[in-house]
Amino acid sequence: MEMKMQKLVIIFMLSTLGIGFAQETGSVYINSEILPNTDVGTIKKNEVGFDIPIKTITGKETISLFGEYQNLNIGYVDKDVPFETYQIDNFQTFSLGLLYDRILENGWGFSLKLAPQISSNFDIQEIDGRDVFINGTLLFDKLNQEKQSMWTFGVEYDAQNGLNFPIPIVAYTKRLNEKWAYKIGFPDARLKWTLHENHNFEAFTTLDGFAGNINDDLEVYKTDYVGTLKNTYLVGGLGYNITFLKDFELNAKAGYSAFNTMEVQDYDTDEIYDFDMQNGFYYNFGLKYNLNKKAKVKSPY
Template sequence: MIRYFIVILFTTTASFAQMGVMNNPNEIEIAGLEYGYMPDLGGTEIRNIRANVNLAKPIGKSIIGLGLGYQNFDFTFNEATNVIDLDSYENMHAIRANLSFIRPLGNSWTFIASVGPTLMSNFGDGVSSEDFVFNILAGASKRWGDFDRNTMVMIGLLYGTQFGEPRFLPALSLRQKLNEHWSYSIGLPITSLNYQINDRHRLALLASPEGLFANNSDAVAVDGNRILTDTKLQFNGLNTRLAYTFRFAKFLAFSAEGGFIPAATLKVLDNENEDIYDLEPESGAYFRVGLKLLLNRKQRIETIKERNNED
């Protein structure tokens, strides 16, 4: 049954790791499991575990896709404050689901749309409407060239938490595959320079915004005299990194990356998104390792063409 599925080319996600399919023209990521660690972000220690699955099925000339993802953020706040008790912000979850639609429009244009909810919360008092954030992407892409050397431009609009509080952002991207080794992408949501050493090894320099805007459903005391619920923990920054991928089996790869977030934001907001307490994290380094289930993009395109010819 695997030949009936391909990974969708664009998804809206809470973490841009799932958007990595946009910066590598050679591979498609079906699933991934990663662990990340940031030892010191201005006095805060952060551990992150995330898993994702992205599948799609051709229906006629269109593609319907389903993306699922989970992230756990474990914060260790090493500073004391009398403003607010930070204990209930230490463990945050993000659960993502999105439905995508891709359809060719002619003249190498493709329409892309993706929508779905993300629950971002500590789930301290169950699930409420305050836990939900909707992720939206709508746009079109145009492609020139063949598989071995091509250019693609994407123009669209996205809505998400890449910069913390949910907002609309332009989705603009220019991607070029120069030859069998070099490719790059410039724009939002991701900028990258990729070097495919050989079939097994790949290096990439990447920069992309990454954000969390999680609800705390517990009641918390602020300044010792106010009790608030549905406060928010905002964490975001520009994630710059060097990534290495080693494909040790036909469909499996090990990934490792080291990065630096030069100007992060980490603060607590009230239920009207006004600042309560700013941890002033400044900057910090991190590393991340993971396993990925990958398919070769060219082989999957040929498989789909064969299936369409059979139909």
Template sequence: MKIRTIISLISAVFITNFSFAQLSDLVKIDYTILPRGNSEIEYSRIRGLFNYPIQLKKEGSYLLLGLDYSNIKLVMDAHPSFNKEALSDFQLLDLNIGYTAALKNDWRLGVRLTPGFSSNLTADDLSLEDVIISGDVVFIKDKTKDKTIKKPWRLILGASYSGNRGYPFPLPFISYYRKFHSKWSYNIGIPKTNLQYHASSQHRFKLYAELDGFTANLQQGVTINNTLEAESINMSLVLGGLQYEYHISKHIQFYARGSYLLNNSVNLRAKNKDDILKLDSSNALYLRTGIRFKI
């Protein structure tokens, strides 16, 4: 079967918009920045990912393997409570392992396991504290290609957990998509909701709300006020904004988005994951641009 067919099936299953990889993308590179504004912190992130699909012997079953790498930098003012140098640079690497198989009554199963590490890498070697595990289990019914339906739709139900998205606890995965007009479609669910205007075959605009963030280990710890020891950092975002997409070709897409941060929380955490110091994170603007290759 052609790679195009494989990806179309897999992308239907793994439609997710956390900070971590969209498995429908074969290659993606993007840059994100939260300008400092009136806050103490400026956040920037460079991210690149690669995915490769493999057809399995069982009919309708596929495996997807990929890598997702990010470099995150925090630029902040001098802080009287701790040494900021240990919080300036973070490396994140995930291995994506996805599996999908057809079920009865037009349903499809999707499973993803994502081991990796997220750390400031101030020590010589990685440790178990640097390791993160993420995973998703979803069930999908897709009627977007059914020619007998006037208003195509897709339903995805499942659960998702990530140790590295700023919300390190299980979340429901709910997504209901419908194209209700030749130029309009919407997607309602968790972790993202959007309304999309298809201006033409090349230009699209999308209003959206979603979750974002990251969690990383602090290898040698950060001493706060000479008493408390921070072992990790967690950044969680709730944002809403507008995204513009320019389809350079059928498979190559440029995108740019501007968002307003509805909620922004940056905390240093103890070994037991309790927050011990909240950093000033009153940033209001979130900007991202990138290019992706998808089939």
């Protein structure tokens, strides 16, 4: 089992390095997230990934490759859980996908993202078909350069927000001046104050979560089940971002969840066990290296 996991990690790292050094734009990042919960346990999520354009067609179309490895660990403290939590205290997720962007007429554009991933507790040797999740996003946007604003509409299905259905995306983004900009919408809203060219503060709300396959039987109340572990949370808070050494970005966020739920579900999405998660604090720390900061950003934010 350990040998298979090592091979997957090595393949991921080699693909990142090979593409990263071959391209002129893009980014590589690491991120760490903590959601302490005194009643159930502490969720720790660590991520490393890349996002790199690999082809530009006639200046109006771009194809980008992105990938991510995520390790999620849950330190359970609830002694009344009716099963052995060691089976579902660690999940690993491997993602690799493509993003297609196209600029249309009159400020319109659209993006299509396909992101297959493997997410599992890897409790058995083989990779099961249910370890594989297929995610996708379709977005349309309308940019008004004169007013420095943009509308965004679309739909997203992402197993990693812990939901069993596609969610709508709608947002209005506006730059007020050199210091202030905001984004109102769902599932993400932000207000940014730029203190200096390399420093800014940000208030935010965002939807996030986790989903991973439990690829072996889980005994709950002396009955064996198969299914998935799913976590969904909506958080709001404040963040600080700093750019240093030209191409490095460091960010730190702290907030509180307004909604937090975690369940073991069967493959029909029926509840097997609800952990009764309570709302609590949220912390996030990240570091990103931009391979080329001159890459054009379409958003006025």
